[in-house]
Amino acid sequence: MASSQSGQLPGSVQRLPVADGAEAFVEMLVANDVEYIFLNSGTDTFPIQEALARMMEQERKVPQVIICPDESTALGAAHGYYQLTGRTQVVLVHVDAGTVQLGGGYHNVQRDHAGLVICAGRPPATVGDTLHGGKDMSIHWLQEQRDQNGIVRTFTKWDYELRRNESIHMVVQKAFQVASSEPAGPVYLTLPRENLLEPMDELRLPSPQRHGTPVGPSADPDALRTLADWLVTANAPLLILGTPGRHPETVQHIQALAEAVGARVTGALTTRLNMPSDHPLNIGMMSPQQLREADVVLVIDHDVPWIPSMDNPEPSGKIAWIDADPTKDSIPLWNFPADLLIHAAPQKAVPALVAAVNERLTAQDKERIAGRVAEISKETSARREASASAAQQASSERPLSPAWITYCLSQVLPQDAIVMNESVRSAPAVLANLRRTQPGTFFGSGGASLGWGVTASLGAKLAEPERDVVTIVGDGSFIFSRPLSVYWAAERYAAPFLTIVLNNARHRATYDNWNTHIPNGAAKRTGNFVGVDLDPSPDYEVLITATRGYGEKVEDPAEVLPAIERALERVRGGQSALLNMIISR
Numbered sequence: 001m002a003s004s005q006s007g008q009l010p011g012s013v014q015r016l017p018v019a020d021g022a023e024a025f026v027e028m029l030v031a032n033d034v035e036y037i038f039l040n041s042g043t044d045t046f047p048i049q050e051a052l053a054r055m056m057e058q059e060r061k062v063p064q065v066i067i068c069p070d071e072s073t074a075l076g077a078a079h080g081y082y083q084l085t086g087r088t089q090v091v092l093v094h095v096d097a098g099t100v101q102l103g104g105g106y107h108n109v110q111r112d113h114a115g116l117v118i119c120a121g122r123p124p125a126t127v128g129d130t131l132h133g134g135k136d137m138s139i140h141w142l143q144e145q146r147d148q149n150g151i152v153r154t155f156t157k158w159d160y161e162l163r164r165n166e167s168i169h170m171v172v173q174k175a176f177q178v179a180s181s182e183p184a185g186p187v188y189l190t191l192p193r194e195n196l197l198e199p200m201d202e203l204r205l206p207s208p209q210r211h212g213t214p215v216g217p218s219a220d221p222d223a224l225r226t227l228a229d230w231l232v233t234a235n236a237p238l239l240i241l242g243t244p245g246r247h248p249e250t251v252q253h254i255q256a257l258a259e260a261v262g263a264r265v266t267g268a269l270t271t272r273l274n275m276p277s278d279h280p281l282n283i284g285m286m287s288p289q290q291l292r293e294a295d296v297v298l299v300i301d302h303d304v305p306w307i308p309s310m311d312n313p314e315p316s317g318k319i320a321w322i323d324a325d326p327t328k329d330s331i332p333l334w335n336f337p338a339d340l341l342i343h344a345a346p347q348k349a350v351p352a353l354v355a356a357v358n359e360r361l362t363a364q365d366k367e368r369i370a371g372r373v374a375e376i377s378k379e380t381s382a383r384r385e386a387s388a389s390a391a392q393q394a395s396s397e398r399p400l401s402p403a404w405i406t407y408c409l410s411q412v413l414p415q416d417a418i419v420m421n422e423s424v425r426s427a428p429a430v431l432a433n434l435r436r437t438q439p440g441t442f443f444g445s446g447g448a449s450l451g452w453g454v455t456a457s458l459g460a461k462l463a464e465p466e467r468d469v470v471t472i473v474g475d476g477s478f479i480f481s482r483p484l485s486v487y488w489a490a491e492r493y494a495a496p497f498l499t500i501v502l503n504n505a506r507h508r509a510t511y512d513n514w515n516t517h518i519p520n521g522a523a524k525r526t527g528n529f530v531g532v533d534l535d536p537s538p539d540y541e542v543l544i545t546a547t548r549g550y551g552e553k554v555e556d557p558a559e560v561l562p563a564i565e566r567a568l569e570r571v572r573g574g575q576s577a578l579l580n581m582i583i584s585r
Contacts, residue, residue, distance in 0.1 A: 014205040019054065021165040022047035022196040024203040026055060026062055028172035032208055034063045034090050036081065036462065038074035040101075041067075042094020043137060044121025047196035063090070066462070066493060070485035071098050075105035076455020077489070079114050080420065083443050083456065084463035086247075088115040088180045095121050095143045099151050099188075104449025104480075106155035106186065110330065111303070112271060112446025113246070115184035117175045122148060122161060122190040133197040152188050157181075159188040162195050169204050173211045180213040182345055183325040216324060216345030219352055223342050227320050228356035230296045230340075231261040232365055238294035240286065241267030242302025243446070245274040247347035248439030253354055254300070255279060260357045262369035264290060264376055267302070269421075269431050271444030274300075276437040278384070280377035284432060286311075296320070301346045303328060305336065313337075322349045387432045395557050399584045402429035402502055408561040409470070409500070410435045412568065417441060417468035418460050422453030424474045425508040426583070451480030454499060458486050461495035468568065469497035475534060476507050483540075487547040487576055496576040498567050499544075504585045505537040541580040549576040 018024045025048060029037070041049060055062045068074035071093050078089035093099060099120045109116055123144040126134035135141065145151070149159040158178040162171055171189070179187045231237050239258055244250045254274060258265050258281045266286035268275040275282055283290065288311040291297070297313050299305045299321045306312065313319060320340040327341075328334040342349060361369075387403070394401035406429055413419075415435075419442050423430045436442045443460070445452035457471040473481070478501050490496055511532050514523060523529045541551030550570040554563045560581070567577035 013207065016203045016205050018200050018203045020047065020051070020196065020200055021162075021168060021198045022051035023055065024165060024168050024200055025172065025191065025196065026051050027203050027205065028169060029063050029090060030061050031205055032173075032176045033087070035087075036066050036078075036089065037063045038066045038068055038078045038089065038091045038459075040069070040071045040074050040093045040098055042098060042121060043139070044094050044123065044191075044193045045092055047133070047193065048092065048191075066489060068485060068489055070482040071101040072103055072105055072451060072482055073455050073458065073485040073489060075102045075109065075116070075118070076452055076481070077459035077462070077486075078116055079105065079109050079112070079445075079452065080443070080456030080459030081463045082114045082116060082459070083112070084418070084440065084460050086115075088117060088176055088184075089459075091116060091118045093118075093120050095123055096145045096148050096151065097143060099148060102152075104447075104451065105455075106152055107449045108445045108447035108452050109186045110155045110447070112243075113183045113185050113325075114446070115179040116186045117179050117189065118152075118156075118186055119189045119191055120148070121196075122192040124193050126194060131194045131198070133193040148190055149188060155186065156188045157185040159190075161190040162192060165195055165198055165200055168195075169206055173206055173208065176208070177211055177213065182214075182216045216348055217343055219322065219342050219344035219349035221352075221356075223340060224349070224353050224356045225360075227298070227340055227342070227353060228360045230318050230320065231257075231263070231298065232357060232360045234261065234263075234296040236294050237261050237263035237296045237298070238286075238290065239263045239265045239267075240297060240299045240302055240305040241265065241274040242270060242300060242305070243272045243274070244301040244346040244350065245272030245439055246301070247345075250347045250350055251275060251439040253350040256354050257350060257357065259373065260354060260361065260369070262372040262376070263298070264294075266290070269434070269436060269442050271446045273436050273439055273442040277431075278435055278437060280380050281373065283376070283380060284383060285428065298322070299336075300350065303331065303334075308336075322346055322353070391433050397557060397584075398555065399504075399582050400554065400557055400560065402426035402583055403433050404557060405500065405502070405560055405581055405583070406430045406433040406472075409472075409564055411561065412565055413470065414468060415441065417470060418464060419443070420453045420457045420460060420469065420471040422450065422471065422473045422477045423502055424450070424477060425512060426472075426474065426502045430472060450474075450477040451482070453477055454481035454483055454486050457497045457499070458490055458495055461490070461497045462493065465495065468571065470500065471497060472500045472502065474508070475501055475503040475505065475537065475540070478540060479534075483543060484546060487544055487549055490576045491547045491549070494574065496549075496571045496574055498571050499576075499578040500564075501540050501578065501580050502583050503537055503540065503580055504583050505534045506585050507532050507534065508585075537582075539580070541578055544576060544578040547576070549578060551578045551580065553580040553582065555582045
């Protein structure tokens, strides 16, 4: 298709002929290099759909539409696509109903700092033939809310309603600019039907290069020198990583920093791969003792590095932060200690910190640190051997052990495969036994709303069609994902992936917290944990066959590895697959 951008000079304002507001909107998406529109349509979105059809008829460049039968599929898939690419994505749903139906996904994209432009139609504001597109169905009265944007305002960085088409170029470009600015996040734009249908002669297309993403903040050099001195002279430095791996190029610099100062590292796998999981300095999950013993703690891009009611650093220890969002203003009650709080993009600050450390290191420092690295390496090697041994010892357990399942998966999964992890209560076993070494191969939702894993896997596969995509989910999370909608889209758009359901037929998070806080209550005495059990468990492996996928229930531990191999073969042959793994309750 011929690009509508041909011949545009950098920095110039191009005037494009367009038929109406909907066509102008699509041209703005094209100008911002949008590849997909994740769509759940309604009576207010058809003008955009008509504009797409008309432009396709004219062989003009347009984004591809990904039809999502359920709105949560649209948001989750766009989220997953953003995670893999770092490019701002577009979701289009209908009025208040579609806005609400996106549900808990707003929470996840907010907390994961995912750059999404979420668009929704707005019920017509005029009646009859006053304007083309006015109210002509009963639902147009029922769908109108006092403040449709207010439904999601607490989750977004910016929201707006398109008021006049004369400003559509400024409004849409603003949406992309805000969504992509660090810390990135969702924005919300409503598009009245009358505006979309209003005739236009031309679109004043601004240059995206002149209205692009701001450059992220760099760290203050004096602050970096101070931090470098702390780390080099520390006896027990500790790095606590949140999501600096959102920028994959940062991973190698984090590894270099840890090695240069001999720091223990926790958070190698969180909602991103921040450091190879098999690195000798990766201690896995941090113990309270390791936090207390650290004399210098460096937190990088993290929202909640420890739970103050359970763990805390020693008061005499120094605490430093590097974060693009250092005061977490969207979290109302947030107050963690910091002796040095550095407002900077980690992808810029960490390499600069490594340089400052290397300038500070002496030969004696290097010798001392090398000895500490050797000691930590022995600790981590022993821990990994113990985890592998425990997983292998579980190779005969019935119900299945999550540790054994993850251990088997690691034996056959390529290191460039993409894992979307929503294992919830099985996460410790998954993180202890899953080997991930390459940046951009491990992801979590970033938030707490369930149902992300399966939907995000669709987006991940669209972003990386040649790579294996595997999602690990609990059975509760699986139900939340509206899987029929996702598997339909995966078949329609040739985006197959493997789902591993860790099925304990229970809302285990509720069960565990209940027992922790009321250990001797009525539920414990009687065994009646009201509202927790998902029993009888559905045959999840049958559900996927409705969209011509491959499903298998696995209860025999000897069949775990062969089942994973069979499922991966099916996925590589173009068929989505699901393994219903029956684990302990």
